[in-house]
Amino acid sequence: MIEKDTHACVPPSPLGDTPASSTRHRAGLSLDVAADGSSTVSFRNTGSAVFVNGIWINTGTDLYTGRDPSGTPRVLVHLNERVPQSDGSVVITALRYEDLTGAYPAVSLGTVRWKAPTSTPPTDGGGGTPSTPPQLPPRYAFAVSATGPSTIDPALVADRDGTTSTTAPTDVSDGDPGQIALTGAATASAATASTVSIDRLTLYPGTALEVSLRDVRLSVSPTATTLTTGGGTVGGQTLAAGPVAANTRVTVPGRSMTFTLNAQSEANGALTVVAVDASDSRGLGAHVRAGVVTADPPPTPVDPGPSDPDTGGSQPPSGGDHSGAQPRPASPAHCC
Numbered sequence: 001m002i003e004k005d006t007h008a009c010v011p012p013s014p015l016g017d018t019p020a021s022s023t024r025h026r027a028g029l030s031l032d033v034a035a036d037g038s039s040t041v042s043f044r045n046t047g048s049a050v051f052v053n054g055i056w057i058n059t060g061t062d063l064y065t066g067r068d069p070s071g072t073p074r075v076l077v078h079l080n081e082r083v084p085q086s087d088g089s090v091v092i093t094a095l096r097y098e099d100l101t102g103a104y105p106a107v108s109l110g111t112v113r114w115k116a117p118t119s120t121p122p123t124d125g126g127g128g129t130p131s132t133p134p135q136l137p138p139r140y141a142f143a144v145s146a147t148g149p150s151t152i153d154p155a156l157v158a159d160r161d162g163t164t165s166t167t168a169p170t171d172v173s174d175g176d177p178g179q180i181a182l183t184g185a186a187t188a189s190a191a192t193a194s195t196v197s198i199d200r201l202t203l204y205p206g207t208a209l210e211v212s213l214r215d216v217r218l219s220v221s222p223t224a225t226t227l228t229t230g231g232g233t234v235g236g237q238t239l240a241a242g243p244v245a246a247n248t249r250v251t252v253p254g255r256s257m258t259f260t261l262n263a264q265s266e267a268n269g270a271l272t273v274v275a276v277d278a279s280d281s282r283g284l285g286a287h288v289r290a291g292v293v294t295a296d297p298p299p300t301p302v303d304p305g306p307s308d309p310d311t312g313g314s315q316p317p318s319g320g321d322h323s324g325a326q327p328r329p330a331s332p333a334h335c336c
Contacts, residue, residue: 031094031110039092041080074100086271087223089115102251134222139194141293143185148286150174154298158187193221196291209257218275220293227262256283270295
């Protein structure tokens with residue numbers, strides 16, 4: 001059991017002076033996780049437990065979405081949130097608060113990692129065959145991909161079942177636009193782990209959305225998923241060196257871009273992990289993923305073929321292997 005009495009994102013103030021996108025709880029938050037992994041969240045006083053978006057919210061739901069007067073979502077409150085991990089464990093968080101306006105940082109209260117117990121197989125008194133270490137299902141690892149104003153095909157693709165299971169450290173960028181740059185990027189895919197390492201990651205330099213991170217290291221193994229960095233900044237906010245929690249979200253006030261660090265999502269039982277996911281679907285349509293491990297094969301770029309001198313267009317591709325796509329220059333366009 002985890003218990004917590006009070007928390008506030010802003011200093012205490014009269015009820016009428018509390019910013020709409022801030023949050024406060026005061027009524028004995030408890031998270032109980034049973035041996036079978038089931039979990040419950042309770043409050044000492046459910047009627048006045050969590051104050052957010054200018055009201056005491058209903059704590060009997062898994063997700064509360066607070067909207068501004070125009071109907072646009074501005075705050076999310078997750079209760080009893082459960083995030084599956086690649087090793088079969090589940091990260092359970094009693095309460096996680098997200099301010100979609102970027103005015104206040106995300107807050108997680110009461111976090112437990114649960115994993116089903118495993119039985120030890122009997123042996124024949126010491127002479128038995130040792131158990132086989134767990135293996136990671138086939139995974140692809142690649143350094144970066146981008147769509148929108150700056151475009152990069154999945155770069156430095158590692159596939160343990162393909163011709164390239166590891167890639168040597170390489171610099172990758174979007175060319176002339178100068179919005180995306182990776183220094184010393186390398187990938188590997190194996191049964192023991194799939195990894196991506198980036199010595200230096202830079203996105204949107206010189207803007208309010210600038211990302212500057214050192215020593216980005218993503219590892220997905222049969223038993224754990226970890227992201228660590230040497231520190232830096234994301235959208236003007238400082239990120240300390242060390243491990244990064246799953247689905248850490250960073251927003252920039254007044255901008256539609258959203259950054260998610262250690263982004264983890266599951267589809268059909270397969271986990272996809274992205275070290276830094278930058279998405280601006282409501283703005284310029286930019287989507288950059290740096291450091292990716294996934295079960296889905298990266299899309300293969302289409303070779304437009306040589307130009308047709310008679311029409312000025314492209315002839316059909318002549319065939320060949322287009323796997324392991326490398327970055328290609330984008331047309332000059334700039335974000336923010």
